[in-house]
Amino acid sequence: MRTRQIAAALTLSASALVGIALHEGYRDTAYIPVPGDVPTIGFGTTEGVKMGDRITPPKAPARALTDVQKFEGALKQCVRVPLHQHEYDAFVSLAYNIGSGAFCGSTLVRKLNAGDYAGACAEIDRWTYAGGKRLPGLVKRRAEERARCEGRAA
Secondary structure, three states: OOOOEOHHHOOOOHHHHHHHHHHHOOEEEEEOOOOOOOOEEEOOEOOOOOOOOEOOOOHHHHHHHHHHHHHHHHHHHHOOOOEOHHHHHHHHHHHHHHOHHHHHOOHHHHHHHOOOHHHHHHHHHHOOEEOOEEOHHHHHHHHHHHHHHOOOOO
16 A cells, blocks of 8 residues: 555545535535535535525536635645545545534544544544434445545545
């Protein structure tokens, strides 16, 4: 296995970007994914989105890429240990879904920064609830992110 690199030297892989898009799904009109959530559009974009907003198929991937870069920046600020590409990809996907504040303030990041890589990957499984309910789609996504984090998935 390759050596770990500082997060600042990494960028999200193409396969992880596709994974995020597939998990988020595409919606051309703003909607509320689960009760109590915020308006979402395109491939999971939430920033500046209001109910009634629309997005075109050509603009949605560009907006998602801008969002990914924002979450990459947040991760690079709060993760202070080197990562393998597969770990980085899993953590960016998680941050994209739960938000940078939740990610950076999590037990996962505390474990990661303490050098507990296995413990950090295991923490991914805890993020399967939205609106107080365990959601099958989040269970599936987290299982895939954990497998990626542990180097068991491409």
